[in-house]
Amino acid sequence: DTEVTQTPKHLVMGMTNKKSLKCEQHMGHRAMYWYKQKAKKPPELMFVYSYEKLSINESVPSRFSPECPNSSLLNLHLHALQPEDSALYLCASSQQGGRSYNEQFFGPGTRLTVL
Amino acid sequence: GEDVEQSLFLSVREGDSSVINCTYTDSSSTYLYWYKQEPGAGLQLLTYIFSNMDMKQDQRLTVLLNKKDKHLSLRIADTQTGDSAIYFCAETLSGGYNKLIFGAGTRLAVHP
Numbered sequence: 001d002t003e004v005t006q007t008p009k010h011l012v013m014g015m016t017n018k019k020s021l022k023c024e025q026h027m028g029h030r031a032m033y034w035y036k037q038k039a040k041k042p043p044e045l046m047f048v049y050s051y052e053k054l055s056i057n058e059s060v061p062s063r064f065s066p067e068c069p070n071s072s073l074l075n076l077h078l079h080a081l082q083p084e085d086s087a088l089y090l091c092a093s094s095q096q097g098g099r100s101y102n103e104q105f106f107g108p109g110t111r112l113t114v115l
Numbered sequence: 116g117e118d119v120e121q122s123l124f125l126s127v128r129e130g131d132s133s134v135i136n137c138t139y140t141d142s143s144s145t146y147l148y149w150y151k152q153e154p155g156a157g158l159q160l161l162t163y164i165f166s167n168m169d170m171k172q173d174q175r176l177t178v179l180l181n182k183k184d185k186h187l188s189l190r191i192a193d194t195q196t197g198d199s200a201i202y203f204c205a206e207t208l209s210g211g212y213n214k215l216i217f218g219a220g221t222r223l224a225v226h227p
Contacts, residue, residue: 004157042203042217043158054212090157100208106150106157113129 004107006091012113015081021110023074023091033076033104034066035090043090049074050096081114088112119204119218126224131193135221137204140185144206148215149189152201161189161202184193191223199225 004025013019023032026062031050035043035079048056063085065077073090088109117198118140127133139147150158164171164178164187171178177190185202201220 022127022213040220042220043215044217048214092158103163106159107158108155111155 004091004093004105006089006107008110009108010111010113012115013078013081014115015083017081018077018079020078021076021089021112023076023092023093023107024072025093025105026072027093027105028071028095029093030071030096031094031102032068033092033094034074034076035092036092037088037109039087047076056076063112078112081112083114086112086114119206119216121202121204121221122223123217123219124224126226127156127194129194129196129225129227132196132199133189133194133223133225135189135191135202135204135223137187137189138185138188138219139204139206139216139218141206142182142185143214146207147178147187148205148207149176150203150205150217152203152220154200158203194223194225196225196227199223 004014007022033048034046036046037043045058046060047066052068063080067075088111090109091107094104121137140147144162148163149161152158162173162176162178164180166211169180175192179188191198192215201222203220
């Protein structure tokens with residue numbers, strides 16, 4: 001199984017809602033990532049978890065809250081988002097976080113629209 | 116600093132070769148990657164090259180790396196309509212975690 005799955009595929013939420021994005025992989029990878037991709041732009045790293053511990057937070061606003069309940073799951077909790085947070089949110093995983101080569105496997109993304 | 120640049124658009128005829136170019140600024144890059152993104156989809160790793168290599172070939176794909184000029188290219192031989200997508204080059208740096216720095220992406224359009 002070389003797949004990263006993400007749910008939901010699409011999400012529309014209001015600025016006062018609380019929602020969560022989910023990501024799952026069963027490749028035994030120990031590093032997991034959240035990226036944000038705006039239209040016609042490259043992905044931008046948000047968070048990195050390595051061995052279920054948060055290792056990188058790219059100065060992401062606190063309205064985005066990541067969680068890694070176990071080595072296979074990664075969540076992104078959303079609260080009080082702004083319309084400019086509308087984007088494609090991509091999850092990725094790799095064997096480990098570190099300096100050596102690590103292919104990152106990407107999920108299909110969740111397309112989020114904030115009204 | 117960290118910066119990766121690509122031309123934004125390339126149009127080729129089916130069966131021709133495509134060459135997508137990328138420049139990067141950080142000489143401490145360890146690995147350089149080419150990812151493909153089809154509409155509405157995630158990113159798929161096509162190939163990668165280690166910074167001490169000059170060339171890597173994988174079936175229809177050829178990657179050339181000029182470290183002196185910090186220039187990376189991806190050549191796709193016999194381009195097909197299924198190759199139409201956005202192609203991102205990306206680098207990882209020698210320090211810290213596996214953080215990918217992406218270029219802006221090149222949209223490849225293949226026409227009959």
